[in-house]
Amino acid sequence: MSQAMPTTGVHVRAPGKLNLFFEVGPLGDDGYHDVASAYQAVSLYEDVWAEPSDAFTIAVSGSVDVSTVPCDDRNLAVRAARMVAREVGYRGGVHLDIVKNVPVAGGMGGGSADAAAALVAVDALLGADLGTARLLAMGAKLGADVPFALMGGTAIGTGRGDELRPALAQGRFEWVIVTTGDGLSTPEVYGHLDAQRDDGLAPEGREDIRDVEPGVLHALRAGDARALAEHMRNDLQVAALALRPELRTTIELGERSGALAGIVSGSGPTIAFLAEDRDAALDLQISLAASGYAALHVHGPVHGARVLA
Template structure:
């Protein structure tokens, strides 16, 4: 592997990886490994993390971009660095990498930005180092890093089960138009799952026993049909109530978007990003303008898009 470093290959690789929306998220009970069993329908959307990898003798990461990155770790706990080190160990690569990440996906926003960074780091380092790891092996490594990392690698539209890392591609026709409302709050994924557990415990007598979760077949039908109105009827997220309980300001955001013409809205993943589904591109533009006029940061995105890929 060290010969590849000295062979004069391109010394900088650029990889783009998408954020995601959970158009459906069912949450089951806690499994033996401490994670919850989930069934989710992921859609990768056109809000990307840009990751640049350069040759180095050690492992470093830095951040820039329109997102406030001041609180992000740059030590060995950083998920992108963990991905690079995991690939180096897996391939017996002797060098390191310098990762520069331009962040656009909200931090702790429920859109899988950190997972996108990790997926991009795997692809970038594999290309930079010339390790040529088969895609199936990259997916296995991705699953060791986090539940959403395999999907950031795959992109498109997919059903995730287990912790979310067991993927099955799902057919989605056409293009879906989304508007993302980005509240200032940040929500920790473990905190939101913990709040869901507490809610279920408090109301265990009234709630039906939670069976193994599965994605509503109507969601798959709507995606196959490419019909935003049909999909709007079946958007669902078991974490939404817990996220709103921890960040009550999300409730008026949902109301504002639906009053402004969204077909439907939901908290994405563990939040606090709120994703609104629009009829088409014109509807998304009108919705973005309305949300911005109400004082919210709002972005238009489309999906599905491809997963982590080398650019250029």
């Protein structure tokens, strides 16, 4: 395609994610870790509008603190927009308006959702019709969580987390997430985990990680929240709790208040509590809010990035 002809504008919505299970292998010679993760897309969304422009520009707002979100080429969504334009030979620009509801640097993949939404939005804006496989490959170049934000649903990720396969999940899982205004740096959390392992303060990672624990898959297939709660795990949690000790208090309070289990999502500091059903989730949300926490009731799995009318 030598020159795409843009439409007037496109609106795409993409979900945040929770890591229901996250096993981290040892630090490799290339500076990366192999992982095995169970991802679930949840009903907390990023909205991205794309429209033709003379240059690649971005405006960011939202219900969360966006003061640290870059509004230049460091932003994953801008990089995604440029990537699609290069792919199709489009020589104009694109303006992105992003409305964020996923916590920034909160371990829920908000930036990756923005990038996924931008890929889909610019693909539609330019009439490129690149197809799912090409968009997934482009997303993987932007970050390990971007392909999952494109897919949505529930999936198992291995390798760097971007080697995805869908996981069958029956029914609907109810979550209460507790957010905080201060994010955590993913590289910092990984680095702290490596240091803890070197000092014998955290279990060593397995060399050859091929899959998540079978109990996780069985619980998802059965739609069994209680069984899933027994198998939830995040190897990064020990590092996140060391960097933010107050998160332990939050987890303990949530579990005392009726959660089946609480876990740090990804690199944190967002905490995800699994509830038995919708009523239990609403009760838990009310209880945590009464204790002064910013608590949101969400559910999963939900769809990945898609164009809205």
